[in-house]
Amino acid sequence: MTQARDAEARAGAVFDALADPTRRAVLRDVAEHGPRTATELAALLPVTRQAVAKHLSVLHRAGLVAPARTGRETRFSATLAPLTEAGRWLERTGDAWDGRLRKLEARAREGARIEGDDGPGPE
Numbered sequence: 727m728t729q730a731r732d733a734e735a736r737a738g739a740v741f742d743a744l745a746d747p748t749r750r751a752v753l754r755d756v757a758e759h760g761p762r763t764a765t766e767l768a769a770l771l772p773v774t775r776q777a778v779a780k781h782l783s784v785l786h787r788a789g790l791v792a793p794a795r796t797g798r799e800t801r802f803s804a805t806l807a808p809l810t811e812a813g814r815w816l817e818r819t820g821d822a823w824d825g826r827l828r829k830l831e832a833r834a835r836e837g838a839r840i841e842g843d844d845g846p847g848p849e
Contacts, residue, residue: 736789737815740808743788748773749781753790753804761794761801 743749751771756762764782768775782802785791789808793800 733811733815736808737812739788740790740812743784743790746781746784748777749785752778752781753785756791756802757804757806761803763799763801767802 744753748771752767755767755770764775764778767782768778771778773781782791782793786793786802789805791802792805793802
């Protein structure tokens with residue numbers, strides 16, 4: 727895979743993970759309040775501990791949370807670097823589209839100018 731495709735795949739994983747409102751709530755909580763267990767998060771959300779564990783798994787695969795085992799507990803903390811990378815991907819994609827739209831606008835203006843040079847229109 728090329729570097730650009732790798733970045734796109736990583737950004738896609740982040741966007742997929744963040745598509746779910748419960749996952750966004752989980753990530754927001756661990757980002758704002760520090761490491762939490764699945765049990766602690768389930769107590770804060772209207773979902774079961776098993777559901778939270780599945781959401782944490784998706785967030786972990788996207789690189790958005792990191793587990794740290796201490797004794798019998800696994801605490802999850804936010805790793806926000808993938809969000810930054812996804813933001814850069816959005817910016818690059820937006821810049822590319824802006825460039826395309828500028829070219830399209832220039833061609834449309836050129837076409838309108840050429841059509842206007844055909845002489846006077848009907849009166």
